[in-house]
Amino acid sequence: MQYEDWHTHNSLCKHAVGTIEDYVKKAIELDLNVIGISDHFPYEYLSSEIPSLKDIPYEGYAMPTNNLETYILQLDNLKEKYVNQIHIRTAFEIDFFKHQNHILNKYLKNYLNKLDYILGSVHVLFGKAGVFAFDDGRFLNKYKEYDGNDEIYIEYYDSLQVMIKSLSFDFDLVSHLDLPKKFDKRVENKNLIMEKVIETLELIKKRDVAVEINTSGLRKEAKEQYPSAEIIKEMYYLDIPILLGSDAHKPEDIAYKFKETLDLIKNIGYNQLVHFEKRKRYFIEI
Ligand SMILES: [Zn+2]
Numbered sequence: 001m002q003y004e005d006w007h008t009h010n011s012l013c014k015h016a017v018g019t020i021e022d023y024v025k026k027a028i029e030l031d032l033n034v035i036g037i038s039d040h041f042p043y044e045y046l047s048s049e050i051p052s053l054k055d056i057p058y059e060g061y062a063m064p065t066n067n068l069e070t071y072i073l074q075l076d077n078l079k080e081k082y083v084n085q086i087h088i089r090t091a092f093e094i095d096f097f098k099h100q101n102h103i104l105n106k107y108l109k110n111y112l113n114k115l116d117y118i119l120g121s122v123h124v125l126f127g128k129a130g131v132f133a134f135d136d137g138r139f140l141n142k143y144k145e146y147d148g149n150d151e152i153y154i155e156y157y158d159s160l161q162v163m164i165k166s167l168s169f170d171f172d173l174v175s176h177l178d179l180p181k182k183f184d185k186r187v188e189n190k191n192l193i194m195e196k197v198i199e200t201l202e203l204i205k206k207r208d209v210a211v212e213i214n215t216s217g218l219r220k221e222a223k224e225q226y227p228s229a230e231i232i233k234e235m236y237y238l239d240i241p242i243l244l245g246s247d248a249h250k251p252e253d254i255a256y257k258f259k260e261t262l263d264l265i266k267n268i269g270y271n272q273l274v275h276f277e278k279r280k281r282y283f284i285e286i
């Protein structure tokens with residue numbers, strides 16, 4: 001089958017390498033059916049709204065607000081240029097922050113008619129250790145301010161649950177569902193955290209959004225896709241739709257370990273993956 005990679009970044013966000021076209025060309029070389037370009041939505045415009053964000057180096061997390069236009073324009077042009085070779089999909093990965101939605105939507109509304117889907121993500125915690133991106137290796141010292149890893153998982157799932165319940169936060173797909181394991185900071189009380197995960201999955205089911213199986217965890221210390229096979233099984237029981245994303249931050253990461261990951265999800269029981277176009281959800285057989 002032809003793979004579809006729904007989660008990629010590019011040099012606009014300042015921590016990925018390669019132009020959008022580099023990703024498109026690599027995806028064509030790999031014979032993909034879809035390349036989803038889903039760069040980080042700006043944080044910049046939030047700094048006036050959420051003062052604590054000044055503590056995080058957001059300039060290196062996402063494109064500046066004044067690049068939004070270029071991003072969409074480039075994608076329009078590339079879609080046309082490569083129309084006979086690949087399906088290019090336009091997306092954003094958007095961070096959820098409490099109390100941001102009105103200002104987020106003010107910026108987002110100009111581009112909504114251009115988007116094929118939106119990834120909803122939590123990378124930043126506003127908790128016990130202040131405001132920090134727990135997936136940024138430069139801030140691993142913050143983990144010491146918690147009593148064990150479970151406190152981080154609880155803060156994370158609490159945020160994710162607020163995101164999923166927040167109807168003014170518009171999204172189609174939940175990203176990297178167990179991201180706090182990135183640096184191999186594992187869950188301590190498995191039952192306790194699994195309860196949180198299941199609560200979260202039930203909200204996902206109720207909101208009727210999909211979850212990505214993100215293979216970037218296989219490139220990190222966790223050495224495992226997000227989420228774990230155990231969580232994917234729970235998702236399968238709940239009939240939550242899924243798709244694959246590499247979270248590529250360089251073109252070579254595109255479709256990273258998709259074959260192994262497809263085997264895993266098929267073994268769990270999945271026989272369909274989600275496909276998005278213009279915010280509509282379709283299914284493809286696997
Ligand atoms: Zn990134």
Ligand SMILES: [Zn+2]
Pocket residue numbers: 093121123175176
């Ligand atoms: Zn992410």
